[in-house]
Structures are given as C-alpha cells and as structure tokens.
Amino acid sequence: MTEVTTVEVTVSIRLSAPSGQVVDTAAHLAETLREALDVPAAEVVVDLPLPRAELRILADSRRVLHRGRDVELTRLEFDLLHHLCTHPRQVHRRTALMNSVWGATSFVDTRTVDVHVRRIRRKLGEAASLITTVRGVGYRVDNPFAVSVEHDALAG
Known part of the structure; x- marks a missing residue:
C-alpha cells in the first residue's frame, strides 16, 4: 500500500x-x-x-528614501535613524544611544543626540514625526509601519 x-x-x-x-x-x-x-x-x-511605507531605509546601501527621493544623511544620522527604526516602540535613553550608535565609552554630552535628532527631523520633512521625543528620557519610534527597513544587497 x-x-x-x-x-x-x-x-x-x-x-x-x-x-x-x-x-x-x-x-x-x-x-x-x-x-x-x-x-x-x-x-x-x-x-x-500592504501599502508601502513612505520612508524606506535601505540598510545595505545605507540610503534613506522618502517617497522615493533620497534623503542625504551623515553616517551618524543614518546610524541613529536605523537604530531607532530597527527597535521600534522602545524608549531609547540618550546615554544608551550614545553607547550603541556613537560607541562612546567616555562621557560625551548627551545633547549631541538631540542635535542629531533635530537634524534628522529637518531632513525628513513631513516624515519627521516618525521620531517621538520622550521628555527627559530620550526618543522612540511609535509607528513601525511608517518606515520600512530593507536589506537591499540583492536589489541591484
């Protein structure tokens, strides 16, 4: 059988x-x-x-696109945005961001994070609200569906 x-x-x-x-x-x-x-x-x-997110982070080529247009970010701005977006709905303390993004082991003014977030928001324009400020603590990405983090190595 x-x-x-x-x-x-x-x-x-x-x-x-x-x-x-x-x-x-x-x-x-x-x-x-x-x-x-x-x-x-x-x-x-x-x-x-599913609707495509208006903000796309192409991790492998280190590009950020908003509505299909390139958003020019510095290395640290890209790293900070990428870190926040790959860990959504979590509050990221400024000191923790300094350690994980900057690799800072000695004291560096945590207001450096604020300056970089402000620059990122300015460059993102309409998508600036993606990053939420948690007063006295740090930053958070509340809506992970507003951004798409993609690994684009195979996407010619």
Whole structure:
C-alpha cells in the first residue's frame, strides 16, 4: 500500500495594477490559476497588498528614501535613524544611544543626540514625526509601519 503525502506550496506573485483595480485584477488572477491548476476555491488565498511605507531605509546601501527621493544623511544620522527604526516602540535613553550608535565609552554630552535628532527631523520633512521625543528620557519610534527597513544587497 502506497502512502500519499500532502505537500503545501506557496506561490507569491507581484502584480502591478492601477490602485482602483488591484482587488479585481488579483481576484481574476486567482480564478485563472484555480482553473488552470484544478485547485478547489477554498484553498486559494489572495492577500490584499500592504501599502508601502513612505520612508524606506535601505540598510545595505545605507540610503534613506522618502517617497522615493533620497534623503542625504551623515553616517551618524543614518546610524541613529536605523537604530531607532530597527527597535521600534522602545524608549531609547540618550546615554544608551550614545553607547550603541556613537560607541562612546567616555562621557560625551548627551545633547549631541538631540542635535542629531533635530537634524534628522529637518531632513525628513513631513516624515519627521516618525521620531517621538520622550521628555527627559530620550526618543522612540511609535509607528513601525511608517518606515520600512530593507536589506537591499540583492536589489541591484
């Protein structure tokens, strides 16, 4: 007697369509695949696309894009923004940021962090509200969905 093993296969398809037609186009594609592969309807799942974050951090190439445009940051500004965005919803004390971003082991004025955050906010423009000030403590990124941190080494 032969034992039958069930294998699950997930196929991801990137589809471009006008925003008002995405759902209909995806549904049509799913129906076409369902018919071509003879797969029962209950087994085909179509996830709606997630909106792309307006602020993107391309970690490998050390670039920041806001609405597709480059945001010119210094090395420390990039490192600080990257650190805050990769650890969202956490309050980061100024002294801890000095240690983790600057690598400062001796006393350096923690107001240096404030100056860098102010510069980052100015350069981010409309996206400046991404970084929240926690009075007397430090900084936090409250909405991790407002920013996308990507590893772009393979993205030519």
